[in-house]
Amino acid sequence: MATTFEAVAEIISETSDIPLEEITPEKNAFTDLGIDSLDFLDIAFAIDKNFGIKIPLEKWTEELNENKADVDEYFILSKLCTRIDELIAAKDA
Amino acid sequence: MLLEYFQMIDAVEDLDPDNGKIIARADVPMESTVFEGHFPGSPLVPGVLLIETMAQASGFMLLARMKFEKMPFLANVTSAKMRTFVEPGEVLLVEAELDHDGSGFATTKARISRDGKKICDSKLMFRIMPFPNDTLKNNMLDRYSQINQSSTG
Secondary structure, three states: OOOHHHHHHHHHHHHHOOOHHHOOOOOEOOOOOOOOHHHHHHHHHHHHHHHOOOOOHHHHHHHHHOOOOOHHHHHEHHHHHHHHHHHHHHHHO | OEHHHOEOOOEEEEEEOOOOEEEEEEEOOOOOHHHHHOOOOOOOOOHHHHHHHHHHHHHHHHHHHOOOOOEEEEEEEEEEEEOOOOOOOOEEEEEEEEEEEOOOEEEEEEEEEEOOEEEEEEEEEEEEEOOOOHHHHHHHHHHHHHHEOOOOO
């Protein structure tokens, strides 16, 4: 069974046409991989579907816009995967 | 349909916002300046306007679902198939259903048929955003009240 990171990397690669080997846990989806907000909607959609969760993009965007959070907190892939795992755990609880 | 004004939906016939479903009607006009160019001597509703029609049906469903608190903007035509031509004077059935209710976005599956025959279908994604101003919000509310013939929503 693929890890959360492997599944997310596969989704990003397919959605954004980025070679899988370039997608590593320390990369930021936006600043390092060059994914834009529209592409990230496709990624969020695929992640939601794949894991049966709802990534709280609106809340994250709001926090970023209000400078209450840094973009790295949500969009460095290792951190994104941690948050996905938390959402999966909350769903299963 | 008033093609020039992008008023594609003439009536909402059935609406179930909670379950994310809508059935609407679109009456293709006999005459439109659009037909002068598309195409001379052989008027057809452009495929992009059929996509817009499916997007608007999806949009009214999403607006009703969100109680007009936010506005869905078409962000991605994930797929669209045009299966047959649409000519002036035709009456179209436009159906859309919610596929995924995401955070800040939604996806729908929509289709248009005529007399039970499938004309086109699409998968669409919408970015859900605040209304940019009250003018748009009030316009959407007015338009919705004009076309809504369903018993719900």
